[in-house]
Amino acid sequence: MNYATIKWTDIANGEGVRISLFVSGCTHHCKNCFNQVAWDFHYGEIFDERIQEKIIKELGKSYIAGLTLLGGEPLEPQNQAALYPFIEKVRNLYPNKTIWCYTGYTFNEKQGILHEKSKNTQHTKPLLALFDVLVDGPFVEELKDIRLKFRGSSNQRIIDIQKTLDKGELFLYLE
Numbered sequence: 001m002n003y004a005t006i007k008w009t010d011i012a013n014g015e016g017v018r019i020s021l022f023v024s025g026c027t028h029h030c031k032n033c034f035n036q037v038a039w040d041f042h043y044g045e046i047f048d049e050r051i052q053e054k055i056i057k058e059l060g061k062s063y064i065a066g067l068t069l070l071g072g073e074p075l076e077p078q079n080q081a082a083l084y085p086f087i088e089k090v091r092n093l094y095p096n097k098t099i100w101c102y103t104g105y106t107f108n109e110k111q112g113i114l115h116e117k118s119k120n121t122q123h124t125k126p127l128l129a130l131f132d133v134l135v136d137g138p139f140v141e142e143l144k145d146i147r148l149k150f151r152g153s154s155n156q157r158i159i160d161i162q163k164t165l166d167k168g169e170l171f172l173y174l175e
């Protein structure tokens with residue numbers, strides 16, 4: 001997997017001061033996407049051990065609330081495979097830091113996986129289970145609302161993924 005950029009002190013993509021990892025590769029191609037360069041799976045740098053170790057070290061800083069995944073599309077099948085072992089490591093090392101993920105796919109709360117069947121892999125459910133918050137759905141230009149917190153358009157849901165997976169019904173983290 002490649003990544004497009006990393007913001008080391010981001011306050012726009014989740015609660016608190018966060019590290020935001022923008023992965024490369026996205027097949028949604030939403031109209032007026034904010035990050036079109038990251039559609040290309042080969043854009044940016046390789047997400048190798050060196051950068052993974054740097055993120056892990058920086059997450060240890062007391063003022064960092066957690067890690068946010070966005071892109072690009074973190075839940076493209078090949079990105080799921082690359083992210084799963086890394087996120088599992090982050091979760092084990094930092095149980096008290098939060099992990100948010102933005103996806104253009106729609107979460108199916110009844111099945112606990114993505115609504116788009118061809119995008120589910122062996123990693124989908126275990127990876128989702130490592131997140132605290134999942135912001136789902138594509139960016140829809142017609143539903144854009146700049147007053148919305150932590151999302152671009154009103155179709156996107158800020159989901160409490162732990163509670164939702166546990167109960168099998170949708171619980172929003174924020175309205």
Ligand code: SF4
Pocket residue numbers: 026027028029030033034035036038071072073103104138139
């Ligand atoms: S899902 Fe995100 S990165 Fe992909 S096209 Fe839509 S807005 Fe852009």
